Amino acid sequence: MMFGFAASILFVDQSTKALVRHHLALHESISIIPDFLDFRYVQNTGAAFGILNNADIPFKPALMTAVALFALIALVLYTSRLSSEKPLAKIGLTAIIGGACGNLADRISTGYVVDFIDVYWGTWHFWAFNVADASITVGAGCLILDMALLNKHVSETT
Template sequence: MRNKSEFLIFKCSKHQRHRSISSITLIIILLLDRGTKLYVSSIMLLHDSFPVIDGFFSITYIRNPGAAFGFLANASHTFLSLFFVVVSAIAIVLLLLLIKNMKDEQPLFTFSLSLILGGAVGNLIDRVCYGEVIDFLDLHLMSYHWPAFNVADTSITVGAVILVYQLIVKKREVPGVQIFKE
């Protein structure tokens, strides 16, 4: 009689599962990010907005040449484009190296880094194609307005929260990287 695990669709080694988590996460994030950005930019004019939940959530099509919270707001468009492409490319290479060296028994680390990687690649594609990032998710809470963002930004944020949770709350270490040294 065969072992039940032989009948699994994804019969693979731990190392292959580790790579699968990363690849599947990256593909899903890129498809969601690109798909939503292309859809919004094809049906809306720049700066158009429509409420989804009145007074709380709108879809607002903007293009962001800078970074969050006005970082480098006074820099030239050429400098910003080059700066963010280079910084994103370096971050992507570092994330790929971390994922490659990740231990197989740490799928949550792999998942969190893959979320961050997917978001970084998604926003890099925008920077290379348009020189700026397409944002459209627009939150309001009473008189407070959160800057518009996109699926890639959300992916980066969720990945970072999971990573910080693993490092601080669970006190786990990223393989090959010593964060907390006593």
């Protein structure tokens, strides 16, 4: 079941990125919700939130891919060993794995990640992101919630 969830995230992520590449030129945008949400085609060669995007690091595409692959392998191994008594943590980790697979597929095939969801308010802009990034963020939220519930349970029993 968890494999299917991760595969679904990968499918939706790659499908939306293919639509963006097909319908938008690089840096072109279309307004979805005026003054709040655009779809804007951006190529991110760095890490999350554009970190290292403009860094001139030798072998940056290979380095970014290797780091992502190592993290993905570690997450899969950890998730496979996680107790079934921790469903929220398993869901969160699986969402992270699905998102990581989506961004890794981009890095391997093109050397960059396609970002396109552009949220803004007035002059404030959040970093452009994609379905994989959103999945990773929701997964991290599930892990934080799982830890908070665990801490609450531990404090109630002591």
